[in-house]
Amino acid sequence: MTQVQWDKHMTHYKDHIKWPASKEDIVKACSGEDVEPEVLQDIKNNLPEGKIFQNPDEVKNFVVM
Secondary structure, three states: OOHHHHHHHHHHHHHHOOOOEEHHHHHHHOOOOOOOHHHHHHHHHHOOOOOEEOOHHHHHHHHOO
């Protein structure tokens, strides 16, 4: 995911995901029509299983290339 894609979806990450959140929670929240398939795929591929993320900034460290 690029920084531009991250910035575009930042409101979604803040408003549609209840924090703290697991990878499963984030994928579920991002599986709607408002997130491009390639962005969702980056989330699925790059977030580690079992980690609980406290806020969007923690997610950003794993998905923005």
